[in-house]
Amino acid sequence: MRIDRQKLKTIKRALILGRRAAPGEVWLLLILSLLLGVAPIVILYIGKIVIDEVTRLAGGQTEGLLAHLGSLLPPAILAFVALIFIMDTVETVRGLQIDNFRDRAGGEARRQLLAKVAGFEDISIFENPEALNTLQLAEKGVDHFWRLVTAIGRMLIGLFAFVPAFVLTAAIAWWVPLVLFLTALPAVIVVGSVEEFSWDVEQSQAENVRYMKLYERILLTEIYAKEVRLFRLPDFFLGHWNSRFRTMFRAMKAARSRGTWMIVGWSVIGALGAAVPYVFVIDGALRGVYTLGDLALFAGLIFQVRRSLELMIFEGGDMYQAVQGVGPFFAVLDMESELSSEPVPPDSMGSTTAGIRFSHVSFSYPGSDRAVLEGIYLTIKPGETIALVGENGAGKTTLTKLLCRLYDPNQGEITWDGKDIRSLDIDQLRDRIAVVCQDYAHFPVTARENIGFGDLSKMDQDATLLTMAREAGLDKAVEQLPAGLDTPLGTMLEGGTDLSGGEWQRLAIARALLRTPKAQLMILDEPTAAVDPQSEHEVLETLRRLARGRMALIVTHRMPLARSADRIFVLQSGRIVEEGSHKDLMASKAVYYTMFTRQASSYL
Structure with missing residues (x-):
């Protein structure tokens, strides 16, 4: 996975956009993610206390829980219930805040895209196939923007769960967290590679997607409805749509299949990496080194480290793909008009006395070498x-x-009352x-x-x-x-x-x-x-x-x-x-x- 400067810049810009669009939701989601990440670790530790306390108190006795109200069991059980309640509540609140964030941040991203494109003084973006492909990807990029921020949020949950679990597994043996981390590392690299070549395939299919949208517009909008039916064109356009869709789907399916086998293959190493410390803990419990509570805690921590790592890995892959998708969105925001943009005085025009003059004007559309106009000399006199x-x-x-x-012309100039219109x-x-x-x-x-x-x-x-x-x-x-x-x-x-x-x-x-x-x-x-x-x-x-x-x-x-x-x-x-x-x-x-x-x- 190559996280280069441009991708890091894209992530930074997306986070800044999200924070400015929905500052309250961002901070609340950060706090809720921290709670959701840490809570499972606390629950595991409470479980250890309960198991060890039950083991100690049982000791061959048959009294029930009421006989041990003065022990650690009642507060541990209450803490467990409280944490479950908090987690359920936090998850619900987080879901609602995510919806709020999606609407506000996604709306702001779409507003910026609309404002940028509408603000172009020229129309070259609409008449250049390459620019149209970028614009189409930018429209999808608004959805990718939401996907990017969501993936980062889930990664934070994984990170907040991973750090304490990773540190606590060192209590088993110093090498346990290293084994868990190193055996999961190949999957990180593979997921990044999979997302990268998947994005390359998606980019290569941009033209097919653009044509599919064109055929959809023809089949679904009123302006074409009469002639489509009178000339019996539905099958023609559906056939072209199906052909483009099959081509696109085959390419995407092949990329996903390749990625699936790569991930499955490398996941075996991660599974073996988790098995080694797990067996080590069981052996320690059987030899009396660890209590039953320790066994439950350590087994849970090993699982939690693996789970949080997997969450970060796969959300990282989702984030990586989203970064690729958001790229065209920011590319459009960074576009500049093809027209010259030198500052001009606000009163640069008055009543014309000299008329309009085209002097040796030549022009080719962007992306084309064919001259549409060549050597035009033309005047329009006042009146x-x-x-x-x-x-x-x-x-x-x-x-x-x-x-x-x-x-603007490629060559020559157009003057209005003797002034080049580029200066007006x-x-x-x-x-x-x-x-x-x-x-x-x-x-x-x-x-x-x-x-x-x-x-x-x-x-x-x-x-x-x-x-x-x-x-x-x-x-x-x-x-x-x-x-x-x-x-x-x-x-x-x-x-x-x-x-x-x-x-x-x-x-x-x-x-x-x-x-x-x-x-x-x-x-x-x-x-x-x-x-x-x-x-x-x-x-x-x-x-x-x-x-x-x-x-x-x-x-x-x-x-x-x-x-x-x-x-x-x-x-x-x-x-x-x-x-x-x-x-x-x-x-x-x-x-x-x-x-x-x-x-x-x-x-x-």
Whole structure:
């Protein structure tokens, strides 16, 4: 078992987290563990007193206990009963305190994980398979954290029982505790090795577990339910889940089987180590060296040393595995955002006069060498609306992610009013951008919150929220909701009402519109993809009106929407291959012309 510095650091951090989250429970559990550890030793010693006293008093007499009330028997019996009562009570109280500790410390660990991940300014952790594996292990690490602290608590019980028992066995002979300890030592090493290679196997199966969770989500959540059934996909996903599960289980079973045989083999040595002093004590009792009370005490102590050693060994193994599991949890807590984090003045942004400029911007996603954007040069002038068009996968949405600083470019720079956006306060930057995402969120909360997320300060301004709903063409849908703005949306909450695809998109538009009073840039990524043709015209007119006087970036594959832009940029394989007005690009009869005429022909 290799307890290196990193593992010791992990244990220390887990204990500190637990102590800060539940200080009262920690100290109480420590005291209760001490009582549970020492009590069995005291009971053994009381047993010795009772046996020796009974042996002395019996002496051929037939009187019962009442005849010996003045002896040590009555107080010894009372002490025995009291200790049993105390142990039972302590065990019950300890169980309740463990539950309290689990809830408080586990809740704090999960809160820290949620706060850390939610606090990342970039989204690379969600789009990098390796980072996703670590995040998945970190989520499990919250449970491992609880397991780690529980194992340490049980180890303390074993330690508090082991120390006095170990010392008292020296009264038999000086070599007895050494034999018991040394013959148990190989099992300690073996358990550590078993836990280490078991963790290696668990890590190697992280991808299989991630795919299993993906298939579970597809089979168990509403968003996929219709198509899964209409296309008869249950067997397909169940088959893939079963295949991944079997692969994972075979690997884990093989590791456990290997570990079982290793532990069983080395446990033989421990058993022989316990047998030697046990036989020695029996021989001493038969020769009159020890009393019957001594025999009972020493036999019990030998058993107690073995039991406490086994408890520490196997809880140590559990602790070791838990340390491995908690590692990714702290690894995520130690992660830093991929974005540059130099301190900036809080008033780093004002009203833009120079617009936005992309200068030779190139970008590859973390963990990939493929350039998604390469050598991008693009400008948005104050008050100008530009459109970004191109085939799927051309890099259009990635460009908007860079502009919102969900990522930073690998090369080149993006400037806002002449300042590199990496030098601007990120919250101020995002406050000045109103975004309608292509993959807009279906927040399972009330309609009020869904719109109000656009500007939390206006969450309680019903008139403003209803105005935004009307501007987005959602006013009729809101009026028909059972509780109006306070109706839960979706089917995950009790009393929830689901919306159509178009209504969810209009809700996303309303959310973006709420930010427009202070927004200097509007980003519309396929803003009408789920809206019917009649509503599309109304929504587009609203967006055009609100975009006046602001910079606007429209990402679309619908040519009529791009046609109204002041300038159009055509992306192809991560590069801008054309730029100009609709009229100019049609006259050039190149990529844009081909895309436009192909799409127009589909309507004829």
